[in-house]
Amino acid sequence: MTGDGAQVDFVGNEIENRPSGWMAIIDRSAYELIDGATSSRKETSCLPPIHKLPPELFIYIFFSMMKDVPIRQAWSRRPRNRTLGWFMVAHVCRQWRDIAIGAPSLWQNVDLELGPTWIPDMLSRAQTHPVTISMAKCRNFKHGECGELDLLKEHLFHTQRLFLVGEQDELAPTVTSLNAPAPILDHLSLLFSHFKASDEALAPQFFANQTPRLRTLSLTDVPSSWWVKLPTAGLVNLYITYAARVLVEVDSLDFLHFLESITTLKSLYISSHSSSLESWNGHRVIKLPYLTHLQIKCGMCEFLSLTNHIEALPDVSLDFSVVPNLLLPLEVLPGLGTVGICVVLPFVSKHLHSSSPIKTVSLKYEERFRPNGHWGMEVLAWSISCEGDGASTAPDDTPLLRLAQWWVSRGEPDSFRSASVITSRICDTIPLASVTSLSVASTFWTAAHWIDLFGRCGALEHIHAVEDAGAAFILAVSAPSADDLVPHLATVALAHFDLAAREGDDRLADALVSWLRRRRDSRAELRRLHLLSCAVAPDDASALSELVGSIAISRAPVDVEEKNGGTIFKDRSFSLTPFRGRRRGRQVI
Amino acid sequence: MPTIVSVDDSTVPGEGSSRLLLLVSSDNKHIVVEEDIMSRSRFISKQVEGFEATSQRHAILLPFSSFVLNKVIEYCSHYRGYYLLEDDPDAAPPGRSPVREWDQEFLDVDRNMLLRIIKAAHYLEIKSLVGSCARAIADMIRGKTTEEMREILGVENDFTPEEEHSPSSKCTG
Numbered sequence: 001m002t003g004d005g006a007q008v009d010f011v012g013n014e015i016e017n018r019p020s021g022w023m024a025i026i027d028r029s030a031y032e033l034i035d036g037a038t039s040s041r042k043e044t045s046c047l048p049p050i051h052k053l054p055p056e057l058f059i060y061i062f063f064s065m066m067k068d069v070p071i072r073q074a075w076s077r078r079p080r081n082r083t084l085g086w087f088m089v090a091h092v093c094r095q096w097r098d099i100a101i102g103a104p105s106l107w108q109n110v111d112l113e114l115g116p117t118w119i120p121d122m123l124s125r126a127q128t129h130p131v132t133i134s135m136a137k138c139r140n141f142k143h144g145e146c147g148e149l150d151l152l153k154e155h156l157f158h159t160q161r162l163f164l165v166g167e168q169d170e171l172a173p174t175v176t177s178l179n180a181p182a183p184i185l186d187h188l189s190l191l192f193s194h195f196k197a198s199d200e201a202l203a204p205q206f207f208a209n210q211t212p213r214l215r216t217l218s219l220t221d222v223p224s225s226w227w228v229k230l231p232t233a234g235l236v237n238l239y240i241t242y243a244a245r246v247l248v249e250v251d252s253l254d255f256l257h258f259l260e261s262i263t264t265l266k267s268l269y270i271s272s273h274s275s276s277l278e279s280w281n282g283h284r285v286i287k288l289p290y291l292t293h294l295q296i297k298c299g300m301c302e303f304l305s306l307t308n309h310i311e312a313l314p315d316v317s318l319d320f321s322v323v324p325n326l327l328l329p330l331e332v333l334p335g336l337g338t339v340g341i342c343v344v345l346p347f348v349s350k351h352l353h354s355s356s357p358i359k360t361v362s363l364k365y366e367e368r369f370r371p372n373g374h375w376g377m378e379v380l381a382w383s384i385s386c387e388g389d390g391a392s393t394a395p396d397d398t399p400l401l402r403l404a405q406w407w408v409s410r411g412e413p414d415s416f417r418s419a420s421v422i423t424s425r426i427c428d429t430i431p432l433a434s435v436t437s438l439s440v441a442s443t444f445w446t447a448a449h450w451i452d453l454f455g456r457c458g459a460l461e462h463i464h465a466v467e468d469a470g471a472a473f474i475l476a477v478s479a480p481s482a483d484d485l486v487p488h489l490a491t492v493a494l495a496h497f498d499l500a501a502r503e504g505d506d507r508l509a510d511a512l513v514s515w516l517r518r519r520r521d522s523r524a525e526l527r528r529l530h531l532l533s534c535a536v537a538p539d540d541a542s543a544l545s546e547l548v549g550s551i552a553i554s555r556a557p558v559d560v561e562e563k564n565g566g567t568i569f570k571d572r573s574f575s576l577t578p579f580r581g582r583r584r585g586r587q588v589i
Numbered sequence: 590m591p592t593i594v595s596v597d598d599s600t601v602p603g604e605g606s607s608r609l610l611l612l613v614s615s616d617n618k619h620i621v622v623e624e625d626i627m628s629r630s631r632f633i634s635k636q637v638e639g640f641e642a643t644s645q646r647h648a649i650l651l652p653f654s655s656f657v658l659n660k661v662i663e664y665c666s667h668y669r670g671y672y673l674l675e676d677d678p679d680a681a682p683p684g685r686s687p688v689r690e691w692d693q694e695f696l697d698v699d700r701n702m703l704l705r706i707i708k709a710a711h712y713l714e715i716k717s718l719v720g721s722c723a724r725a726i727a728d729m730i731r732g733k734t735t736e737e738m739r740e741i742l743g744v745e746n747d748f749t750p751e752e753e754h755s756p757s758s759k760c761t762g
Contacts, residue, residue, distance in 0.1 A: 050704055050742045050743060051744070052708065053707070053708060057707055057711055061723045064720075064723040064728075065727040085731075085732070088733075088734075088735055088738070092744055092746070093739070093744050093747050094752070095747075096744075
């Protein structure tokens with residue numbers, strides 16, 4: 001026998017002849033392997049846990065290191081804080097550097113201001129990942145040295161969001177030269193930091209008219225001659241802001257025609273501190289059939305111009321803020337009857353009477369502790385019911401209505417008077433008959449206000465009152481006649497006031513006990529009483545607990561915030577819930 | 590004989606409630622938990638889909654300790670029934686997770702525990718927890734020098750001097 005066969009025979013014979021020797025070799029090899037595996041495992045377990053994380057987790061961590069920059073801030077005039085500071089991680093160790101450089105998603109935010117040292121590398125590392133490209137101060141790229149414009153055009157094919165800010169003279173040539181398709185562009189934001197009146201219009205070949213996925217368009221101080229040419233098919237969100245101190249040209253016909261052309265528009269935000277939108281003529285009314293959210297923040301004349309031309313469907317959520325016009329400061333006080341929020345009310349009234357019945361209302365009046373002494377009011381209304389618990393539980397849905405107004409106070413009496421007038425006007429406007437939940441946060445709220453509201457809100461079940469409104473509530477219900485006004489009242493939450501304080505001859509606590517006893521005796525016992533961050537004496541707490549179904553006294557330290565020398569409470573009413581979009585059915589955090 | 594451990598009496602319902610799952614940790618602790626609580630985990634959901642609908646209790650082996658598993662269950666219990674955008678199957682991978690006050694307190698643990706939790710959350714495919722952990726870790730090292738980062742997370746500098754100053758590491762930080 002020759003070759004391999006002979007070799008096998010030889011090994012076989014050897015094993016047969018010296019079985020113990022071969023077995024020893026095999027055993028030794030096995031032990032060595034096991035030892036190796038064990039020591040390797042020991043070595044691995046000695047490594048810091050961070051090394052055991054999979055690369056994708058490092059990517060999440062590095063991504064989280066990028067500072068949070070809200071989208072809107074990316075084109076604001078405030079200095080941006082988006083930097084490449086997170087890339088410090090590439091200096092930590094070889095593994096981190098490889099991950100940081102090799103993950104396209106970490107390079108998706110490209111700031112053209114970073115200059116030639118970084119831009120080509122960033123775009124190259126992003127590969128074909130969707131990118132956000134921003135430029136806070138747009139130079140005239142045509143004369144640029146590092147070819148940013150060419151790079152921008154070259155990468156339009158994977159640009160998802162584009163934010164360009166610059167002076168009109170310099171931004172214009174850049175934007176007009178963007179004539180390549182942007183197939184995944186979702187968000188386009190243009191801001192003219194310095195507007196100059198001119199006849200120059202946007203070139204029609206913008207993005208070669210190929211932006212099939214453009215959904216959000218933000219325009220700030222851009223004259224209408226520019227944006228009327230923008231492709232709008234499929235647009236869902238439109239933000240138009242006029243913040244400049246100069247009058248930016250906006251042709252009303254252009255504007256309305258533009259709006260009418262966006263058949264898919266769901267959210268419209270118009271904010272103006274100039275008078276660009278105020279002097280519109282004609283009776284043309286635009287219907288926006290898919291609009292769900294209309295937000296207008298402007299002076300009163302502009303508000304009238306807009307609302308005269310836009311027709312919102314009953315289900316549209318309204319968010320209106322009336323602000324002092326920067327160009328022509330208007331004295332809201334004391335002539336409140338003809339100006340301010342009252343200008344808005346006819347439109348609101350018409351809208352609300354055709355919409356779903358209002359179930360929850362939040363009223364808030366407060367002094368904003370600003371150097372210029374602004375006071376403000378905010379009213380929110382929801383079409384769903386909410387049982388407030390004293391710790392700012394608000395319906396988790398977009399309000400049907402939000403009204404806000406700020407004014408400069410000339411002393412508390414004026415503000416007090418104006419608040420009374422505004423409240424009265426609003427209560428006349430909002431259909432309150434179906435309201436079951438009511439929240440009031442105010443430092444100047446009287447028992448008379450409550451009595452007035454009780455008369456209008458016959459279905460009230462839940463009341464949430466903060467600060468002076470809480471004390472005033474107790475005074476209001478102290479009168480025996482008030483019981484008939486709130487027959488269905490089931491829960492009361494009172495927050496941030498001193499229950500041991502005296503109003504006239506009586507302590508508030510005594511008045512509250514007396515009212516609750518009367519309710520219990522008439523078999524209308526309150527189901528729940530929540531006292532949040534109120535000063536409550538132990539004896540009073542004990543007495544109260546005997547008179548209601550359940551009582552919750554939150555003794556948590558009052559959550560306060562120091563601001564400009566004053567103290568304001570945080571999270572104190574329904575109305576501090578941020579105004580946000582509708583979510584799906586379940587609760588959103 | 591393995592020990593049967595329940596997470597919390599209140600989380601183990603009686604007969605007829607949501608189905609029960611038996612989770613087995615790497616230290617061989619058996620933890621009974623309602624399927625509903627763990628439904629935030631894509632991994633568990635996929636496992637459960639494979640089980641027969643009629644079966645009442647299922648065992649799922651997990652490669653991390655009961656201590657870590659209990660933390661994850663605590664998280665899932667807290668957000669039981671809540672919709673978190675990051676956990677939506679259609680949502681983008683965890684990026685800059687929203688700041689949730691409860692999460693910040695929940696993740697106020699030592700470094701190693703935090704790393705174990707994020708690893709477990711990643712294994713269980715709970716994107717919201719991965720995002721919150723990533724933010725917590727990022728917060729630990731944000732604004733720190735590279736030396737401080739190494740010290741905080743126990744990382745060794747394995748660069749050669751040339752590598753450390755190579756052009757590929759250019760940084761504006």
